[in-house]
Amino acid sequence: MNPILDQLLVGALILAALAYFIFRKKKGCGAGCDCGVTKIKGLALQPFRWKLKQDAMNQSHISWDRIRADFPILDQQVHGQPLIYFDNAATSQKPRAVLDALRHYYEHDNSNVHRGMHALSMRATDAYEAARVKLARYLNAASAEEIVFTRGTTESINLVAQTWGTKFLREGDVILLTEMEHHSNLVPWQLLAERTGATLRFLPINDRHELALDRLDEFLTSQVKLFSFVHISNSLGTINPVAELCAAARKVGALTLVDAAQSAGHLPLDVQAIGCDFLALSGHKMCGPTGIGALYGKKTVLESLPPWHGGGEMIVSVGYEKSTYKQPPYRFEAGTPNIAGAIALGVAVDYIEAIGREAIFEHDCQLAQYAQKRLGEIPGLRVLGPPLGGARGGVVSFVMEHAHAHDVVTLADQAGIALRGGHHCTQPLMHKLGLESSARASFYFYNTQAEVDRLIAVLAEGQSRASASFSLPLGELYETVVTDHATRPRNFGKLEEGAVHVHGDNPSCGDTLDLHVQLSPEKVENIKFTGSGCTICMTSASLMTLKLKGKNRAEARRLMHLFHDQVAASPDTEAGRGPRELGDLNVLGGVRKFPQRVKCAMLAWRAFEQALNEADAGVTEGSISTEDAEG
Numbered sequence: 001m002n003p004i005l006d007q008l009l010v011g012a013l014i015l016a017a018l019a020y021f022i023f024r025k026k027k028g029c030g031a032g033c034d035c036g037v038t039k040i041k042g043l044a045l046q047p048f049r050w051k052l053k054q055d056a057m058n059q060s061h062i063s064w065d066r067i068r069a070d071f072p073i074l075d076q077q078v079h080g081q082p083l084i085y086f087d088n089a090a091t092s093q094k095p096r097a098v099l100d101a102l103r104h105y106y107e108h109d110n111s112n113v114h115r116g117m118h119a120l121s122m123r124a125t126d127a128y129e130a131a132r133v134k135l136a137r138y139l140n141a142a143s144a145e146e147i148v149f150t151r152g153t154t155e156s157i158n159l160v161a162q163t164w165g166t167k168f169l170r171e172g173d174v175i176l177l178t179e180m181e182h183h184s185n186l187v188p189w190q191l192l193a194e195r196t197g198a199t200l201r202f203l204p205i206n207d208r209h210e211l212a213l214d215r216l217d218e219f220l221t222s223q224v225k226l227f228s229f230v231h232i233s234n235s236l237g238t239i240n241p242v243a244e245l246c247a248a249a250r251k252v253g254a255l256t257l258v259d260a261a262q263s264a265g266h267l268p269l270d271v272q273a274i275g276c277d278f279l280a281l282s283g284h285k286m287c288g289p290t291g292i293g294a295l296y297g298k299k300t301v302l303e304s305l306p307p308w309h310g311g312g313e314m315i316v317s318v319g320y321e322k323s324t325y326k327q328p329p330y331r332f333e334a335g336t337p338n339i340a341g342a343i344a345l346g347v348a349v350d351y352i353e354a355i356g357r358e359a360i361f362e363h364d365c366q367l368a369q370y371a372q373k374r375l376g377e378i379p380g381l382r383v384l385g386p387p388l389g390g391a392r393g394g395v396v397s398f399v400m401e402h403a404h405a406h407d408v409v410t411l412a413d414q415a416g417i418a419l420r421g422g423h424h425c426t427q428p429l430m431h432k433l434g435l436e437s438s439a440r441a442s443f444y445f446y447n448t449q450a451e452v453d454r455l456i457a458v459l460a461e462g463q464s465r466a467s468a469s470f471s472l473p474l475g476e477l478y479e480t481v482v483t484d485h486a487t488r489p490r491n492f493g494k495l496e497e498g499a500v501h502v503h504g505d506n507p508s509c510g511d512t513l514d515l516h517v518q519l520s521p522e523k524v525e526n527i528k529f530t531g532s533g534c535t536i537c538m539t540s541a542s543l544m545t546l547k548l549k550g551k552n553r554a555e556a557r558r559l560m561h562l563f564h565d566q567v568a569a570s571p572d573t574e575a576g577r578g579p580r581e582l583g584d585l586n587v588l589g590g591v592r593k594f595p596q597r598v599k600c601a602m603l604a605w606r607a608f609e610q611a612l613n614e615a616d617a618g619v620t621e622g623s624i625s626t627e628d629a630e631g
């Protein structure tokens with residue numbers, strides 16, 4: 001071959017390779033990209049400004065019906081009624097694009113990331129890192145290196161508590177939280193405080209169920225090293241002024257963490273404008289899959305943190321005695337990550353952005369305000385959170401006179417409506433409000449006003465069917481007996497001297513019960529209870545005490561088993577009249593149709609069983625939780 005031609009050819013090849021490389025670098029790597037660039041390092045992202053576009057505020061151009069059709073799960077009947085999904089604060093539904101992304105990944109690209117030199121591994125790595133870039137843009141982070149993939153908000157907060165907290169927190173330091181935090185933003189700090197000797201303080205809420213900002217100076221002292229707070233309360237719906245809170249924290253030199261579990265999928269978020277040091281989110285609440293989420297951390301702050309989990313991926317080199325660690329975010333991503341989840345979360349981000357977060361926010365807020373107004377029209381119903389017109393996201397929790405949240409949720413479920421009932425993982429807040437639980441409707445962009453109207457109709461009917469007590473569709477006899485026992489529980493009170501006391505609780509719904517049993521070697525001499533719970537729980541306890549008083553121990557145990565068999569039987573079998581020995585207790589046989597309520601019916605009985613065991617062991621104080629029992 002001609003040597004000059006040879007040289008020209010080599011030169012052209014080098015130039016082409018260079019041009020290709022520059023082009024790929026500029027373009028970045030998209031999902032499914034096979035360019036072989038395995039890491040996107042230091043990629044500075046374009047500043048992203050939130051434009052409140054006129055057309056986004058006027059949602060008339062958006063076809064919400066068409067968007068709804070993207071969610072296959074919504075097209076189904078529950079208990080013979082079209083599904084109305086109002087449990088979005090727990091987890092959102094997933095559009096087809098996200099489901100397809102998961103499937104596509106496993107069908108075409110499944111491989112481990114950051115390790116392989118083969119095509120599949122490079123494709124998987126590119127798609128995984130592209131998702132990080134998308135998330136960084138979505139939050140307006142300064143760089144993709146500020147995004148750590150985690151399993152979700154809970155893990156993100158634990159990561160901060162365990163890395164930052166362990167390194168920087170000392171006895172006498174204060175972590176400031178608020179009274180409206182989710183358990184995920186409480187328990188990690190409690191554990192940290194126990195370990196370090198630091199103190200927890202709580203910014204109070206006011207009568208409007210908003211943060212008492214007028215008391216911020218009192219709480220945000222120079223002792224505070226970290227201020228961690230929720231953006232949108234999952235129980236109250238309150239939207240907190242996060243930028244204002246971060247600015248105040250900066251003044252006293254405290255770091256800030258925003259719990260964005262309820263806001264990340266619902267409104268525009270700009271971490272630079274907010275000015276937070278950390279922000280935690282969950283993919284599954286924003287159209288993404290479960291088991292994936294992210295922690296945003298300011299680069300300089302992340303760099304100052306020690307590793308958390310040790311293992312593969314997070315190291316530079318490993319010796320038998322010592323290792324060196326990668327820079328963030330990889331330092332915090334030990335082991336094989338949730339690759340498919342991260343990629344699908346990237347697709348969820350694309351999906352949400354295609355609709356527009358301003359429009360989503362507007363839609364959710366309007367629906368929540370409408371629901372708040374209509375719910376307020378039902379007699380005896382009280383909506384929690386800011387008053388009408390206040391700063392509320394798409395969450396509306398409420399309590400009904402004479403109706404435990406569990407009963408409300410069961411009634412709604414029978415009409416095909418998915419609500420949430422309980423303490424919503426905000427037990428301290430519920431206690432502060434003097435409540436055990438509340439019912440909650442939480443909205444997303446695929447929900448409609450007609451669905452809210454249906455909820456109102458169902459609740460109003462449930463309220464009017466029985467005047468003294470909220471009724472469940474378990475039959476007329478049930479209604480009569482339950483109305484009687486739930487409103488006038490028998491043997492309600494305490495036994496002091498020599499009685500065995502068992503505290504029972506049903507964490508999923510917030511039922512609590514204290515059972516006092518006076519036992520002789522042969523029989524149940526006396527039995528009383530106190531507590532507060534749903535109608536099923538209270539009725540069961542009341543009827544149980546009537547039934548067991550005076551029975552010998554063996555007979556009492558036999559009745560317990562009979563009752564269990566009656567309520568926990570297959571939902572497909574008719575309760576019929578039930579065993580004669582159970583008498584009125586047979587009205588609760590209908591509970592079998594609601595398997596999730598078996599725990600409510602069994603709480604008092606489980607406490608009784610525990611009391612017998614305690615007595616046998618010579619102990620007089622005990623506790624029982626239905627968390628680990630099937631009912």
Ligand SMILES: Cc1ncc(COP(=O)(O)O)c(C=O)c1O
Pocket residue numbers: 089090151152153154155182184185230232233234259261262282
């Ligand atoms: C406000 C808030 N914070 C944290 C969490 C915990 O989220 P995850 O369970 O996805 O970690 C939730 C979940 O409901 C939440 O609502």
